[in-house]
Amino acid sequence: MTKRAKALRLLVYDATCTGSGLSPGLSDAWSAGARLYRALGRVDAARGVRNWREALNFLTTYGDDTPLGEVQYWGHGTFGKIWIARDAVDRARLDDPTLAPDLDRLASRLAESRAPNHEPLFWIRTCETMGGPSGHAFAKALTSRLGCRVAGHTHVIGVLQSGLVALRPGEEPGWPLEMGLGPKGEEGQGLPSTPAAPSTVHFLTGALPEDLA
Numbered sequence: 001m002t003k004r005a006k007a008l009r010l011l012v013y014d015a016t017c018t019g020s021g022l023s024p025g026l027s028d029a030w031s032a033g034a035r036l037y038r039a040l041g042r043v044d045a046a047r048g049v050r051n052w053r054e055a056l057n058f059l060t061t062y063g064d065d066t067p068l069g070e071v072q073y074w075g076h077g078t079f080g081k082i083w084i085a086r087d088a089v090d091r092a093r094l095d096d097p098t099l100a101p102d103l104d105r106l107a108s109r110l111a112e113s114r115a116p117n118h119e120p121l122f123w124i125r126t127c128e129t130m131g132g133p134s135g136h137a138f139a140k141a142l143t144s145r146l147g148c149r150v151a152g153h154t155h156v157i158g159v160l161q162s163g164l165v166a167l168r169p170g171e172e173p174g175w176p177l178e179m180g181l182g183p184k185g186e187e188g189q190g191l192p193s194t195p196a197a198p199s200t201v202h203f204l205t206g207a208l209p210e211d212l213a
Contacts, residue, residue, distance in 0.1 A: 007069025007113035007120075008044045010062060011037060012055045014075030015048030016085040030074045033203065042206040043072065051087040056102035060109065067113035068106070070121045077126025077152075079186040080134025090134075091141040103145060110148045121208070124152035128190040130165050131155070131180035136173040143169045151208055154180025155193045161205075162197035166212050 011034050019025035027048060034046035045062055049055040059071060076083040081090040093099065110120040122142070124130070130139055131154035143150045147169055154163030154175065163180040167173055179198065180190045193200060201209065 162193035
């Protein structure tokens with residue numbers, strides 16, 4: 001019997017937020033974090049990308065036909081959206097025919113890793129993406145499109161990452177619509193991450209908490 005290949009854990013991050021001179025940008029921090037995660041054995045490979053086509057190409061081709069057990073994305077987010085530079089994926093973009101072949105392949109690679117002791121995961125480590133009505137709608141659409149569990153945050157995140165929530169295909173979001181929203185709702189900035197905010201993890205947290213609903 002041929003031994004089943006171990007599912008890969010891949011990380012992509014926005015490579016466009018560069019600094020200048022002695023002032024590093026967020027991409028420098030994400031790059032350093034990606035190297036640390038690789039050294040700690042939390043991901044098998046990482047890639048800085050400049051748009052979603054580049055990101056999806058990496059996620060669908062790296063490792064050939066090896067199943068994909070987990071994806072993490074580090075970058076910018078707003079309510080119901082994930083960004084690479086000015087390139088956003090939201091609920092409507094999931095139906096973009098130009099992305100469809102890569103999204104289909106990504107869903108297939110994730111499904112191939114499903115096992116009794118493993119649930120494939122797409123973890124969006126960005127600000128605000130799961131917050132508000134737009135975040136609820138996007139979470140439901142993304143779990144359906146990829147056929148896997150999706151996790152993300154409702155708050156503005158940094159070293160501390162608050163409002164961590166997760167959803168499986170066919171489920172309804174169980175977190176409050178107002179979770180992470182500031183005074184101006186989706187028209188303004190989300191609430192900051194703090195130790196006292198709900199469902200807070202550290203950027204070095206490499207796996208979802210076991211008690212996350």
